[in-house]
Amino acid sequence: MSFFLSLLFFSFLSLSPQCYGEERKVRIIYMGKHKSGSSALSLPSHLAMLKKVLPSGVSSAETLVYSYGRSKSFKGFAARLTDEEAAKFSEMDDVVSVLPNTKLKLHTTRSWDFLGLTQNRTVGLPAERDVVVGLLDTGIWPESVSFSDFGISSAPSKWKGKCETGGTNFTCNNKIIGARYYNSENEFDPSDVKSPRDTEGHGTHTSSTAAGRPVWDASYFGLAKGVARGAVPEARIAMYKVCWLTGCWSADILAAFDDAIADGVDIISVSLGSDFPLQYFEDPIAIGSFHAMEKGILTSNSAGNSGPFPITVSNYAPWSLTVAASSTDRKFVTKVALGNGNTYIGLSINNFNMGQSVFPLIYGGQAVNVSAGSNELISSYCIDGFMNTEKVEGRLVLCNSVLGEETILNAKGLGIIMSSDDFPDVAFTFMYPALIVSTQDAKEILDYIMSTSNPIAVIEVSDEWLDALAPTVVSFSSRGPNPITPDILKPDLTAPGVDILAAWSPAASPTGFPEDERRVDFNIISGTSMSCPHVSGAAAYVKSVHPTWSPAAIKSALMTTAMPMDPRKNEDAEFAYGSGQINPVQAINPGLVFDASEKDYITFLCKQGYNTTTLRLVTGDNSTICTGIGVGKVWDLNYPSFSLSVPDGGYAYGSFYRTVTNVGLPNSTYQAIVFSPENLKISVQPSILTFSQVGEKKSFVVKVNGGKLFQQPIISACITWFDGKHSVRTPLIVYTTILPFDMSDVDSDALTSLRPNLPLARKKLRIGGN
Incomplete structure (x- = not known):
């Protein structure tokens, strides 16, 4: 009978999907920019488009998830479609791209002082409360308490947002002036709250890092x-909840960009991204930040937590930051003292006080669960289910892994x-006394355990x-080069992202584990998720001083004033830190800026191979044309850094055209x-720029000659414009690669498996579903 049941089951699986109705999945239909004069809300037209594609009997309104267009910046919609229906949309002339609803991942008491932005510099700025x-x-x-609105007036008149309560007790105030939430898949964890309230902690942490009010002690x-x-403690905060315990859906992200642009935000901070390269x-x-840029809004993005592997940087669009x-000058260390008098130092954030007593110490390999088929090697890694819990209970345990x-x-162990x-270079929090030591130190600790009948220790x-x-730059921070455009240096810069203290949600445990009952x-916590809001806050600081500056000008100010970092301590050099570490105090007075407009980025996209038809949809402007520009190098984008990628065995020749604007x-x-x-010749013509007024523009050309290069990882150089007061520094790198980058044949799962202990890193660094 079981054979026939199995046959029936597999026959059911092999039936054509049409027999039962093909599965509908959320797809994003991106249609580019709203044309001038068109209606902001395109709901009727989106429903009409759906009606043309959907079979009779299927409701357009019921399949529609989002109708984008409230911001009058970009248009499109998200709907539940079959593969066949999605394919029909992709063939339409007015559709730029059809995207799957992919799940993206989430990528301070000391940090701001470390950056030189002391408290007296951020209080009382006249325009800060308008940002x-x-x-x-x-x-x-x-x-x-980080979001108290004590002494803050009502929201600025430009604000068009709202506070969605979700029917819960969530409320906004004069500090948090807007809050919305999105969940296109209607996918919730039992711990999720269907409102903008944070039950995970990540969003509360990033918000307070960027714009939290001072909290003493x-x-x-x-x-x-x-x-x-x-x-910017006096700036306003608007939260767009797109991430849940199950992840962050792309359709929700686009909807949030649409609302944020329409609401009137000045800076957008996005501490999340894709695990794998995507075209712009x-x-x-990239889509949302492009249309934000059109409206004068800078988007700050996290680079990702897949380092130190190369070509792992995410969020690499040139119009975003x-x-x-990177680290600050504070690190957390924990000691374990053994019964033989030796002490070993490891990294962890351990608040558990075990007192002056010592406790029994055991090696994981000594706690073998024979009944589970375990052996000494398996149990040495402390794998759940393979250890003898009676031997672990009441003891400290040495494990050969971090899992x-x-x-x-x-198993009721006392510590690990x-x-x-x-x-x-990063410390983690744990649910009980714990630390991570080097493999050499672990070997010495094991030697002690094996040398005595009564090993003891205390953490x-x-x-x-x-x-x-x-x-x-911390080891987990994703590295360049840019996977899509090798001649644009990414990341742009670095900021503190290691061991950052900031506000937290009391609905979540500090470790992220449900077994942890502490609040x-x-x-x-650590991650590029923490470094991103540092730069978002710094950008808001510059915006409060220079409210009329464009996103590119703010970005340029932050990059050209960044503090140079030592390549001897960062072997990946600019691929790790870009222009260097942010220096917010200097960024408000950069002297010169490299400005760029939508038109500049469209020229860049033409050279990237995008055609006139597509870019007319993206810009909403029928005068957009790529003819005569040609596909090729993108050296002339007015970017505040220089990158020259050379085919392996090729010649390093390049010519970069730039224009600077005097703001000094x-x-x-x-x-x-x-x-x-010595092996790189760089000339700048003209080498002297003279300005007679603020706002004046001057152009120059940088020519690079490095001869023939083979297997050259990176050559670092820089150009600094100096007037006796301002130092406008731009990095210049040359490296060899196989061009163009083609990641389509790379097995992302195989690549992930090569990264040591990545599951733990994802959990501990607050990335990817936590």
Whole structure:
């Protein structure tokens, strides 16, 4: 009988989908920009388009998920479609692209002082309260003291947003002036709350990092104690909840961009991204940030947490700002003291005080669960279900991996010493006393365990140490080069993203594990998700001083004033840190800026191979034309950095045309200072630029000659324009590669499997579903 049941089951699976109705999935129909004079809301036209494609009996209104267009910036819609229906839309002349509804992933007491943006520099700025920072994230906890509106007036008159409560007790105030939430798949975890309220912590953390109000004596169980604040404490916050415990859907992200643009935000902060490269108009963040740029809004993006592997940087569109993660001069270390008097130091954020006592210590390989078919090797990695829990209970355990935290907790162990060389520069929080030591130190600890019949140890409370090497780019931060446009340097710059203390949602545990019953108002976490809001806040700071500056001008100011970083401490050099670490204080007075408009980016896209028909849809302008521009190098985009990719074995020749705008002194003369290694010849013509007024523009050409190159990872150089007061620094890199990059044949799952302990990193670094 079982044979016939199996046959019936597999016969059912093999039936044509049409027998039961093909599955409908949410697809995004992106149609480019609204043409001038067209209606802001295109709901009737979208329903009409659906009606033409859908079979009779299927309701257009019921399949429609979102109708984009409220912002009058871009148009399109999201709807539940079959593969066949989606294919019909992709053939339509007025459709730029049809995108699947993919799930994207989520990628401070000390950090702002470390950057030089001390509290006295951010208080009382006249225009700060008119700046609105919009965040696409997991929501926000409005009751947090970081979002108090004490002394803040009502929202600026330009604000058009609203506060969606979701029928819960969520409320906005004069600090959080807008909140919306989106879930196109209607997919919820039992812990999710259907409102803008943050039940995960991530969005509350990023919001307070960018624009949180000062909170004195903030700490994580006494660690990192100090004043927690954002870059612009008086600026307003608008939260667009697009991420849930299950992830962040692309249709929701586009809807949030549409609303944020229409609502009147000034800066958009997006600490999330795709795991894999996408072409610009197949990427919802690139699409949304392009149309935000058209409306004068800069988007700040996280670079991703897939480092130190190369070509892993995400959010690489030239019209947005891509942020890597670096350290501050504070690090958290934890000691384990053994019974033989030896002490070993590891990284963790450990607030558990075990007192002066010592406790039994066991090696995971000594707790073999024979009944489960385990052996010493398997149990040494502390894998759940393969350990003898009676031997673990009441003991500290040494494990050969970083995956045993839940295992030891479930077995009633007292604490864990984990062995790994994969996380040398970031501390994690745990549910009980724990630390990560090097594999060499773990070997010595194991030697001690094996040398005595009664091994004992104690894990001490964490200390805060001065990190004299800071800033360095952290190992998990994604690296360049740019996977889509090798001649645009990405990431753009770096900002603190390691061990950042900021506000937290009391609905979430500090570790992210449901077994952890502790609750905190402030938490310490790491990731490019944390570095991104630092730059978003810095951009809002510049915007508050220069409210009329374009997104490109603000971006240029942040990049050209960034503090140079030491390539001896960052072997990937500019592929790790871009222009360097942000310097918000200098960014408000950069001297010169590299400005760019929509027209400049359209020329760039022409050279990327986009055709006139597509770009007319994107721009909503029938006068857009690519004829005569030609596909090729994009060296002439007015970008505040220079990147020359050379086919392996080819010649390193390049010519870059740039224009700078004087935003410094009315009468000033700038001299070009070139730093270059001997094997690279760089000339700047003219090498002197003289300005007679603010707003005046001057152009120059940079020519590069590096001869024939073979297997050259990166050659670093830079050009600095100096007038005696302002230093306008732009990095220049040359490297070899196989061009063009083609990632389509790369097995992303295989690549992921090569990255050590990535599942733990994703959980601990608050990425990807946590």
